[in-house]
Amino acid sequence: MGLLIDNITYIYNEGSVMATNAIDGVTCEIPDGQFIGLIGHTGSGKSTLVQTMNGLLRPSSGKILYNGEDIWGENYDRRKLRAEVGLVFQYPEHQLFEADVLTDVKFGPKNLGLSQEEQERRAKKALELVGMGEEYYEVSPFELSGGQKRRAAIAGVLAMEPKIMILDEPTAGLDPKGRDEILGLVSDMHTKLHMTIVLVSHSMDDVAKYVERIIVMNNAKIMLDGTPREVFRHGEELENVGLSEPQVVYICQYLKQRGMNIPTEVLTVDEAAQAILKAAGKKESENSGV
DSSP: OOEEEEEEEEEETTTSTTOEEEEEEEEEEEOTTOEEEEEOOTTSSHHHHHHHHTTSSOOSEEEEEETTEETTSTTOOHHHHHHHEEEEOSSGGGTOOSSSHHHHHHHHHHHTTOOHHHHHHHHHHHHHHTTOOGGGTTSOGGGSOHHHHHHHHHHHHHTTOOSEEEEESTTTTOOHHHHHHHHHHHHHHHHHHOOEEEEEESOHHHHHHHOSEEEEEETTEEEEEEOHHHHHTTHHHHHHTTOOOOHHHHHHHHHHHTTOOOOTTOOSHHHHHHHHHHHHHHHHHHHHTO
16 A cells, blocks of 8 residues: 555744754555655655655654554554664765674664574575675774765665665765666666665766656655656756756757757666667668668
8 A cells, every 4th residue: 555645744843943844744545565666855844754654753743654554643653663664864974883794784683672693594595685795794894985885774774675865975975886876786686675765865866777667856846757758858847957968868969950860768877878879870871872
């Protein structure tokens, strides 16, 4: 059934002169198995929204239902919720704190009251899934590279075997190679583990390549919600709120303006390469008189 966010509002500093609506009347559904991109400029409300999804923040009004149950209902077990709806923070340093990587990854299963044997089994399995072998078990998490810290943070959530994984800007500060590695890992988790993924990002190129649905936030509200092609048809609206289309869209528009017959709905580098090769082949045939 997944998550249902029903007309929620979240107000920071509620009741004071500094009161600010971070989320304002948001309604959306996160069904089982989807790979969703949540995008918006800084201050749009996306990070606040994902922190309400697993009960870290309580909405000022509205409801959040997980598998049909109100997560703020009386006697609801929010510890169990946070095991099933895992959140990986933007900065892994906010999540890593133990003396070594293996102990850190075991922390979530330990909090679930699992046996020492089960804690270790889950931690090692999670580290294997993120590509970190035995050589990292006794390493301090603070000695890891930026990309390795993110892998360790993801493993810490994976070890709780969640049904939904929320990742808040998991590639922030990484170089292109590191970004591709982390996003490839997230995509594999979705495919192999049949996990619902919510990817918070400001990178249109990333969401265009990986996700099947995009939710765009602006001024604490949902501005657009649809498939990548549906959302990126609103290029002018996105630009008006400080966002943009994927870079390849602008490249293809440039080539089209100069006479190359390229489809207008190209979104990824692979699609652009195929479209350019196809258009160049046709032009060559025309020039040769074939």
